[in-house]
Amino acid sequence: MDLVRSLGADEVLDYKTPDGVALKSPSGCKYDVIIHCAHNIPWSTFSANLTPKGKVVDTTPGFGTLMSVAAKKIKCSKKQLIPLFTSPKKENLDFLVKLVKAGKLRPIIDSKHPLSKAENAWAKSIEGHATGKILVEP
Numbered sequence: 852m853d854l855v856r857s858l859g860a861d862e863v864l865d866y867k868t869p870d871g872v873a874l875k876s877p878s879g880c881k882y883d884v885i886i887h888c889a890h891n892i893p894w895s896t897f898s899a900n901l902t903p904k905g906k907v908v909d910t911t912p913g914f915g916t917l918m919s920v921a922a923k924k925i926k927c928s929k930k931q932l933i934p935l936f937t938s939p940k941k942e943n944l945d946f947l948v949k950l951v952k953a954g955k956l957r958p959i960i961d962s963k964h965p966l967s968k969a970e971n972a973w974a975k976s977i978e979g980h981a982t983g984k985i986l987v988e989p
């Protein structure tokens with residue numbers, strides 16, 4: 852949680868606590884934006900904690916996310932669920948490298964593994980509790 856605060860988050864919720872599971876704000880406020888980085892949390896959990904025009908950006912979208920997006924559009928809700936799909940492009944990656952070199956973006960690395968031990972990186976990834984990215988190096 853300290854790491855996330857150090858990256859600039861206004862509030863951080865611990866998903867291991869009842870309030871965190873319910874997305875209950877420590878300050879009692881509603882959220883304009885929630886960055887959703889976990890699996891298997893229903894839309895209803897987010898919706899109750901958003902401002903009237905709040906947005907949830909889902910960084911791990913699956914079929915359920917897409918179904919929720921469709922349902923929100925049918926209901927004409929002002930609250931939005933935004934699935935984040937990425938497609939790396941050279942110019943975008945170059946831009947990110949410039950930000951890292953300038954100290955404006957700090958990548959968080961959980962662990963590094965040699966290619967010969969890629970199975971260790973895979974096992975770490977499957978655990979689902981990495982704090983940052985898991986790298987496999989040649």
